[in-house]
Amino acid sequence: GHHNQYVVPHGSSYVLPHSTQHSGSYYTQNGHSYYYRQTASVGDVHVTQPQQIQFGGFSQLDDLAGRLETMANDLCLDLHHNYSHNRNYNAVYREAYQILETAKYIHTAKHQRNHRAVQERLSGLDKLAHHVESELTGWSRDHHQQVGQLGLHSKMKQIESTLHHLLNDVGVKPTSVTKGHH
Known part of the structure; x- marks a missing residue:
């Protein structure tokens, strides 16, 4: 075929x-x-x-939340295994783990029926992801274990893309982020 x-x-x-x-x-x-x-x-x-x-249609929530959970988990594992020697590691890891915890929460079927709770949990998460990405600038990799297919910055770009679609699906406007400002 x-x-x-x-x-x-x-x-x-x-x-x-x-x-x-x-x-x-x-x-x-x-x-x-x-x-x-x-x-x-x-x-x-x-x-x-x-x-x-559709904005706020909640049609792709399960798929996008599952993708975000997988990607955030890979990010946290990669940070843990290969980047723990960098400046601000503990703070950045905590923020990355917040993304993972949020993804797990909204991917849990029982929470998906509560649209307002999903919206509240996702509100501002894109700003947090942008902050994590900005903190990773200049970080060096001390290779111990390969996690997933992508490098650290590509993982963050995928997380941001997933969040963009997820926010749209659940009807949350993205937080406007000005480059260089936190």
Whole structure:
């Protein structure tokens, strides 16, 4: 069989590709978030159109929360194994762990029904993620164990992209962050 691959439109941002644990891709174009479900089957390929994710629609919460939990866990493990010698390590690790704890909380099925609690937990989390990323600037790696496929900064970019789509899905406006200011 053949396999058609959907190409994310040129000029898109916050691209989240599918992975072994998660099928489907996310991207943002012209201020709107989209989800594209890969539905390839053996011998035949079923092409579906990307669907726009409605602001506050809570349609992708479980998938995005699961992705965020996996990514934040990888980030914390990577920090622990390979970056503990850097300045401000303890503070940065605590903040990264807050991201993980929030992802675990909202990924727990019983919490997903309480939309207000999910929104409150996610509010300001993007600002925290941006702060973690800014603190990692200039950090050096002391390799002890490979965690996941990506480097530290790529992991943070994926976390920020996931958060962008998650905030949109649950109806929380991103915190405006000015580069260089905390």
